[in-house]
Amino acid sequence: MNASAPILQLQDIRKNFGGLTAIENFSLEVFPGEIVALVGDNGAGKSTLVKIISGVHPPSSGTITIEGKPVTMSNATMGRAHGIEVVYQDLALADQQTVYMNMFLGREPLNRLGLLDRRRMIDETEKLVKELDVRIPSAHATIRDLSGGQRQGVAIARATHWASKLILLDEPTAALGVAETAKVEAIAQSLKQRNVGILIISHSLDQVFKLSDRICVLRRGKQIGVRETKKTDKNEIIAMITGLQQQ
Amino acid sequence: MTSANTGTEVGSFASRFNLQQYVVYLGFLAIFLFFAFMLKDSGFLTVRNLSNIVLQTAPVTIMAIGLVFVMSAGEIDLSIGSIVAVSALAAAVTIASYGMAAGIVAGLGAGILIGLINGALVAYVKLPSFLVTLATMGLFAGVSRSMTDLRSISVTNETFTGFFGSGSLLGVPSLIWWTVIAIAVGHLVYRETRFGAHVLATGDNARAASVSGISVPKIRLAVLTISGGLAGLAGLLYAGRLQAAKYTLGETDLMTVIAAVIVGGTLLNGGKGSIVGALVGSLMMGMLNNGLILMGLSVSDQMIVRGLIILTAVAVSLRDKSR
Ligand SMILES: Nc1ncnc2c1ncn2[C@@H]1O[C@H](COP(=O)(O)OP(=O)(O)OP(=O)(O)O)[C@@H](O)[C@H]1O
Ligand SMILES: [Mg+2]
Numbered sequence: 001m002n003a004s005a006p007i008l009q010l011q012d013i014r015k016n017f018g019g020l021t022a023i024e025n026f027s028l029e030v031f032p033g034e035i036v037a038l039v040g041d042n043g044a045g046k047s048t049l050v051k052i053i054s055g056v057h058p059p060s061s062g063t064i065t066i067e068g069k070p071v072t073m074s075n076a077t078m079g080r081a082h083g084i085e086v087v088y089q090d091l092a093l094a095d096q097q098t099v100y101m102n103m104f105l106g107r108e109p110l111n112r113l114g115l116l117d118r119r120r121m122i123d124e125t126e127k128l129v130k131e132l133d134v135r136i137p138s139a140h141a142t143i144r145d146l147s148g149g150q151r152q153g154v155a156i157a158r159a160t161h162w163a164s165k166l167i168l169l170d171e172p173t174a175a176l177g178v179a180e181t182a183k184v185e186a187i188a189q190s191l192k193q194r195n196v197g198i199l200i201i202s203h204s205l206d207q208v209f210k211l212s213d214r215i216c217v218l219r220r221g222k223q224i225g226v227r228e229t230k231k232t233d234k235n236e237i238i239a240m241i242t243g244l245q246q247q
Numbered sequence: 248m249t250s251a252n253t254g255t256e257v258g259s260f261a262s263r264f265n266l267q268q269y270v271v272y273l274g275f276l277a278i279f280l281f282f283a284f285m286l287k288d289s290g291f292l293t294v295r296n297l298s299n300i301v302l303q304t305a306p307v308t309i310m311a312i313g314l315v316f317v318m319s320a321g322e323i324d325l326s327i328g329s330i331v332a333v334s335a336l337a338a339a340v341t342i343a344s345y346g347m348a349a350g351i352v353a354g355l356g357a358g359i360l361i362g363l364i365n366g367a368l369v370a371y372v373k374l375p376s377f378l379v380t381l382a383t384m385g386l387f388a389g390v391s392r393s394m395t396d397l398r399s400i401s402v403t404n405e406t407f408t409g410f411f412g413s414g415s416l417l418g419v420p421s422l423i424w425w426t427v428i429a430i431a432v433g434h435l436v437y438r439e440t441r442f443g444a445h446v447l448a449t450g451d452n453a454r455a456a457s458v459s460g461i462s463v464p465k466i467r468l469a470v471l472t473i474s475g476g477l478a479g480l481a482g483l484l485y486a487g488r489l490q491a492a493k494y495t496l497g498e499t500d501l502m503t504v505i506a507a508v509i510v511g512g513t514l515l516n517g518g519k520g521s522i523v524g525a526l527v528g529s530l531m532m533g534m535l536n537n538g539l540i541l542m543g544l545s546v547s548d549q550m551i552v553r554g555l556i557i558l559t560a561v562a563v564s565l566r567d568k569s570r
Binding site for chain 1: 440
């Protein structure tokens with residue numbers, strides 16, 4: 001495995017929603033430049049885990065360690081302050097605002113007068129959109145005038161722009177066509193080059209086996225196991241996801 | 248599969264954008280021309296009448312600015328009319344015993360305080376703003392009635408009445424100064440600051456705003472406080488212009504303000520709005536009032552016509568949102 005220390009360490013994470021236990025006994029490490037896939041059926045708790053790591057839902061118990069330091073996160077600002085970016089399953093875009101405002105939502109650059117620096121936001125958005133080859137009519141376009149794939153492109157562009165340590169991708173290619181999916185996979189590879197850790201959730205095992213270094217399986221909130229992608233196969237992973245032995 | 252790289256949306260985007268943007272100006276122009284022709288012998292087009300319209304709408308315009316912030320954040324403030332009366336009375340009573348400065352503090356302070364109460368209940372107790380401000384509307388309507396036992400309090404401090412109502416500077420009436428300054432500052436804050444962007448994001452998608460690090464409760468508290476403060480200022484303007492304060496001030500303004508804001512292109516459900524649009528909407532409402540009176544319509548007929556205009560405006564606003 002990687003010689004460096006893990007970016008993220010989760011230990012004995014547990015999350016209850018009222019009487020429902022969404023996650024229990026979950027432990028995982030993510031190293032710099034590593035792609036870890038998180039798989040499991042609908043309702044297994046994958047998105048909940050993403051929200052725990054990003055700080056949206058504080059865990060009921062367990063510890064989160066970022067670069068060796070234990071952290072307590074009570075809201076999403078804290079995850080971002082630690083260099084963690086998320087592409088949420090619902091994308092978390094403000095539909096009636098422009099692409100560039102969404103790109104900088106919550107951390108808009110200001111000019112010398114303390115006013116919004118639109119020029120800079122627009123320029124940086126255009127540059128990024130070009131770099132990532134996300135086809136969007138313009139940085140001024142309103143989100144709701146974009147197609148589902150274009151919206152996903154905006155959310156991914158935003159996360160890659162800001163992520164310095166870890167990026168969490170919750171089904172980033174669910175709404176994408178073949179070419180766009182390949183593009184997102186290429187973006188994930190380039191983040192790997194930048195030494196960013198990646199936790200990707202996907203229901204496509206083809207994609208999981210193509211991209212990931214390790215695969216973590218969740219079933220009904222329980223961690224079934226973690227496998228090195230090279231040392232496992234689809235049958236084993238499917239058996240772990242469903243709980244049925246395939247013989 | 249879906250293809251994510253077509254440019255076909257751009258065309259419809261541009262045409263819809265234009266219509267939405269200009270509807271208030273076209274409406275304004277249409278009503279203006281209508282009255283100009285219909286009432287050309289009744290004095291509608293005189294400088295005196297037109298400037299009177301602007302002076303009369305100043306308090307409504309000021310309140311409309313606050314409501315643009317509130318509605319853009321996805322909230323509503325029904326208490327502004329009651330705040331006007333409480334603030335005007337608080338100022339009038341305080342001026343009588345402690346002078347102008349104390350009166351201004353009392354008037355604005357009352358508005359800000361009520362706004363803070365609204366905001367805290369919405370942001371931190373998480374009650375819907377519709378219900379909170381419906382309740383405070385009634386509550387403070389009662390307070391304004393009991394403050395002076397329904398009596399009118401006259402304001403004799405000439406510095407105050409000049410500053411807030413009847414005076415002028417460089418030949419321009421003070422009410423116009425207040426309108427221009429409030430619109431300029433409101434527009435700047437709304438369009439060009441981080442705060443304005445966060446207000447819009449909150450009304451657009453509160454969850455997205457919150458995961459982007461925006462403190463949604465603080466935004467909700469802030470917009471309702473701003474609205475309260477501006478309604479307080481409107482109360483001072485009424486007191487200055489009429490040289491008196493009474494519990495009836497602002498009583499009928501709520502509907503006019505909401506209409507001005509919606510006609511001006513601010514969405515009822517948040518995420519989009521315009522300060523300049525609200526000014527034009529407010530002037531349009533003032534013009535409508537003025538014209539309908541000059542046409543000799545009864546008070547009840549005026550109310551019916553205004554109600555119909557609001558219905559139309561809401562229909563346009565909601566049609567756009569649910570596209
Ligand atoms: N805020 C919440 N309040 C209560 N229960 C919740 C909440 N969020 C998630 N849950 C529950 O936790 C469980 C896990 O949900 P989660 O969204 O994490 O599943 P998932 O693995 O992401 O599923 P999918 O593949 O469908 O996206 C579900 O039973 C869900 O109903
Ligand atoms: Mg999910």
